[in-house]
Amino acid sequence: MRLRIIAGRANTGKSTYIYDEIIRTAGKTKDNLILLVPELMTYQAESDIIQRYDLPGIMNIEILSFKRLENKVLEEVGGNKLSEMSVFGKIMLLKQIFEENKEKLKVFGSSYRQSGFLKEFEELISELKQNLIDGSSLIKAASNVEDELLKNKIYDIELVYSEFHRRTEGKYFDEEDKTNLFISFIKESSYINNSRIWIDGFESFNHQRLSVIKALCDFSKSVTLSLNIDSSYLENPEDKDDFEAFKIIHDTYLTIEKLDLHMEVISLEQNLSLAPEIKAIEKNMFSLNAEEYERDTDNITIYSSLNPYTETQRTAAKIISLVRDKDYRWRDIKVALGSLDTYETNIKRVFAQYEIPYFLDVKRDILNNPLSKYLLSILDMFIWKFKHDHVFEYL
Structure with a gap:
């Protein structure tokens, strides 16, 4: 039940500290070494570790997202054999619930017919589950609201949410239900029991994710978490000029404090940026009383353009x-x-x-990829017995 927190502002070397510690530990133990990072950072973190330490590969080090860790544990303990409900299945069930209860609903009786409403409601249910909010919590919240329209909206949400839970409980599982199952199975996982875990690159966590962190602290060998905040801000944040810039991270720290864990804070204070101008910007960008930088700025240039x-x-x-x-x-x-x-x-x-090679970091629809279209068109030709449209799509 111990959690180490690496606290430091930007460019103080939090990730480097974690990478160094992972590499040192890898040479001394056969434990599973797990680095948890956001979904889109897994490849970059793995590449950074291999290149930074000139490694031919990494054997007992795994760079995972929370979702991938969840899948590994459920595969180990048998929790993946579930009837999983997709987003489209949830939307279809919500439509049925709205149609059957439209006379009882005070505000949303006909709203479900509007384009996009059911998708938004499905996302609302996911968010309620992620923050461990049940129907009774919604009723309690509604009883404290004076605005009649808002109160009726909350009652409608509670009615649909509770009915959705009643129809799916024990039968179908969505992503949030799988996470709850993952939390309950962590104590049974030998993979987690023999692991040392580092968490890097996050600013905040929902309540469900915090429950995961607490369970990892309880049943793994060690957990280390990095937070992008100066350690001095953890105790007296209101005294700092730029506290508002770190409020989300500070709130995360306060929430973690309530998990009843023994916390050790390791403070990193030295800004490792080579350019003094960059250090000055990092220090003063959000400060109410910014210090004037009086030296020449060789590493920062500002241009203005027409468009x-x-x-x-x-x-x-x-x-x-x-x-x-x-x-x-x-x-x-x-x-x-x-x-x-x-x-x-x-x-x-x-x-x-200008013949500049570049990569744009944007999401692309895999179905628009030429190779995907090529393979699908071949399959369509055989499935539909070389119909005219599919042959020309292939050509």
Whole structure:
């Protein structure tokens, strides 16, 4: 029931501290070493560890998301043999519940017919489950509300939510039900019992995820969690000028404190940024009483442009200059955008014109991938006995 917290602001080396500790531990033990990171960071974290320490591979080190860890434990203890309900199944069940109870509903009696309403309600149910809110909690909340419309909405939500729970309990499982099952099975998992766990890259956790962390602390050999906040902010945050920037993380810390765990805080204070200007920005960006930076700024340049297109052109010219004149490599350069929708078309056009290789970090529909279309069209031809449309789609 012990939790170590690595606390430090940006660029103080929290991830490096964790990676170093994992590598040191890997040489001394045969325990499972697990690094938990957000879903989209698993590949990057694995790549960073291999490249940073020049490793040919990693054997007893696993970089996982919470969902992947959940699946591994359920596979081990047999919890994956469940009748799982998809999002579409939940929406169909919700439609049936709304139709059967429309006379009882005070506000949402006909709303379910609106486009997108059932999808939004399905997401609401998922959020209620993730934060461990049941029907009785909703009734209690409604009794404390004076606004009649809001009170009736909460009563409607409780009616549908409770009916949804009654019809699915013990029969069908969604993602949130699987997580609850995972929490109950952690104590039976020899994989977890023989593991040392590090958690990195998160700012906040819902109540269900906090229950997972507590169970991991109870039944694994050790758990270490990094938080992007100065350790001095954990005790007297209101005294700091830029406290609002760290409020979410501080609230996370306060919630973890309530888990009845013995916590040890390891403080990292030195900013490892090489450029003094970057250090000054990190320190003062959100401060109400920012310190004036009086030295010359060699590492920060501010440009103004007429529109996003000319801004993209200037950026492309700067990238070409760095690669041609200062021996940078393409992979050394990143472009951070405030809005990808605004710049995506310009980047594709301008970077192609300047012959700059690039990767856009956007989600792509796998069904629009040429290889996927090719394989599906072959299958369609055989399934539908070479119908005209499918043959031409293949060609």
